[in-house]
Amino acid sequence: MKVHVIGIGLIGGSMVLDIKNLHPEATIYGIDNNESHLAEAIALGVVDAAATFDDLATSDLVIVSVPVDVALIVLPKVLDVIGDNTIVFEVGSTKSPICEVVANHLRRRNYIATHPIAGTEFSGPSAAIRGLFEGKTNIICEVEKTTFKLQEKALELFKSMGMRIRYMDPKSHDKHIAYVSHLSHISSFMLGKTVINKEKDEQDIFDMAGSGFESTVRLAKSSPAMWTPIFKQNNKQVVKTLEEYISNLSKFKELLENEDYDAIYNEMQSVNKIKEILNGMHIKK
């Protein structure tokens, strides 16, 4: 099996580590604009060798794992040069623009639009880890547009990585993911900003911040290069979630200003059910 990964970072790198583990006979080829990332990926054993787009005609599987703005350019180019039976994944955090851009491509049926909901706040080849996708959800969009035989192979691979599969149309995907992923990143970045701005003397943060702050601000370590194009592509949905979030925060602030502590108690209690929801996530892994 010949596998090509274009953009060797957290998601693409982790995916090929799993593939190599499941299929030791597979050869993993890397393509990356960033020469030092490519060299690092080879040195770390994440990929076996470098490749170019010319090699994709004989590839069994191409994984496109680049920032979502770059994917809009790279994916059509990939589809232009692959073979009849090459499967192509693209794993970005927005799905409508990418599905639109290849909607009429002659090789649309070789492409599977996926979003494996997995990750850490780290990036680059050194962030790749085996088992990242175990127990995680993989959203597949427009599955009906992919050739059945290639669908089957892809599903088998996702399942062998331990992923749960869910099907969704691209618009619903982008709307929902704005709430459970994109908004979390902004809330975290702006929390980090608020505290950093206040505490000019960083020693104070470091002395008083506990695990609660650390957990809430973790996503503020994420890569701006990855997240800026996500916010661009999902602009309208993200602005909408942000409006609702700001409105909820403003109402909470009003309750504090009015010293309405019964209402504050009730607000928090009604959100406490997030416990059961999150527990559900784990039970149903």
Add this chain to the structure above:
Amino acid sequence: MKVHVIGIGLIGGSMVLDIKNLHPEATIYGIDNNESHLAEAIALGVVDAAATFDDLATSDLVIVSVPVDVALIVLPKVLDVIGDNTIVFEVGSTKSPICEVVANHLRRRNYIATHPIAGTEFSGPSAAIRGLFEGKTNIICEVEKTTFKLQEKALELFKSMGMRIRYMDPKSHDKHIAYVSHLSHISSFMLGKTVINKEKDEQDIFDMAGSGFESTVRLAKSSPAMWTPIFKQNNKQVVKTLEEYISNLSKFKELLENEDYDAIYNEMQSVNKIKEILNGMHIKK
């Protein structure tokens, strides 16, 4: 050694578990208004036996670990009945009101105002765990108001639990902690609310929420009974942090509406230094 813990939850319970581990000869007595918590704490072996306020005269150490509004009533009562050499800790997340309420108490010198910055999102006796304070910071306020001999004993105990000690005046404590703890809780609760409100069908959250959302919303599992009085006592500071947070979120939303992606990139990049700050927290443990 006779130790009494008043309010046997996450903090008080974890503290006596450590004490029992470090001093196996110690007898741990529990006092709790909640009969079922008391019974549960005994059944779990967190405390050895139940006690009453009448027993405090012969206690070596009393730990007051109740919600901060209850502490304002309980701590003076405790100081009324303890012996000459009894040490009293109180471990709440606000320090100005409690320090004011006992400022002129005849036994002020037996009291150490502390805030061990440790915790999880769980509560009650079953949340108590050994080693919770290892590597964590303990803020002590107005240390000069405690008898030197009792200070020494308390510090020895905190250090044997693995805590780093920092001294701070109550007002500075309450101001700083609003940023690194109280605000995180509100940002998390309101994030949970925003998503729950949107996703009436909880299945959607559960299907699409990844570890990023889980981390950011973790604090929304926290106890409203504990947090409402904290927000009440630190109202002014919390409102101020919330204003700054809302203002930063609104500016970010404006950048999105104006499609100023260079500025969005720069915003995120400037907050990325939170990485080094959080790493510093761990290195200097």
